[in-house]
Amino acid sequence: MRGSISPREAKQAGIHPEYLRRLCGKGLLVRAGRGLYRLADAELSEHEDLIEVCARVPHGVVCLLSALSFHGIGTELPHEVWLAIPVKRKPPKIDWPPLRIIYATPRLHSLAVEQHDIAGRTIRVYSIARTVVDCFRFRNKIGLDVAIEAARDVLRRRLTSVDEIVTISRQCRAFTVIRPYIEAML
DSSP states (O other), rough: OSSSEEEHHHHHHHHOOHHHHHHHHHSSSEEEEEEEEEETTTTOOHHHHHHHHHHHHTTOOEOHHHHHHHTTTTTTSSSEEEEEETTTSSOOOOOSOOOEEEEOOOHHTTTTTTEETTTTTEEEEEHHHHHHHHHHTTHHHHHHHHHHHHHHHHHHHHHOHHHHHHHHHHHHTTTHHHHHHHHHOO
């Protein structure tokens, strides 16, 4: 078994959901959250919150502060998972970890999404360039200082190119917002 399993995945593998409950009673499995179980002695990843959220919200994409943290950009450590979901989708009902939902149009929701495999689970995260652009787009939610720090860090460490940031900012219609800051950093 990989890091965690849902009752639906267990049923597809031929395991009755009652068996999961019995394993929890014996202490071999731990209920990680509603609809998610993991081995009691499993080593936890540093991205365990992202793994749990992405397993329970498959249409969600990790964004903004959580994406910065995932990519190792800046100094922000979010106390909640920032997740982008398509507009007109109901927000997920998750008790833990705390979520901060950002709604995106279908076109923007699927733009520059990367898939990473961690502990046998697929996590969907926006690319580095898209994350920087989103930081400027949502500067009123996260703070302009965070956006500037992210852009400086990315450009200084050459994690992405200025051309890629400009291309994505044009697709997100944020070029006029981000342009003066990028020009000042160059």
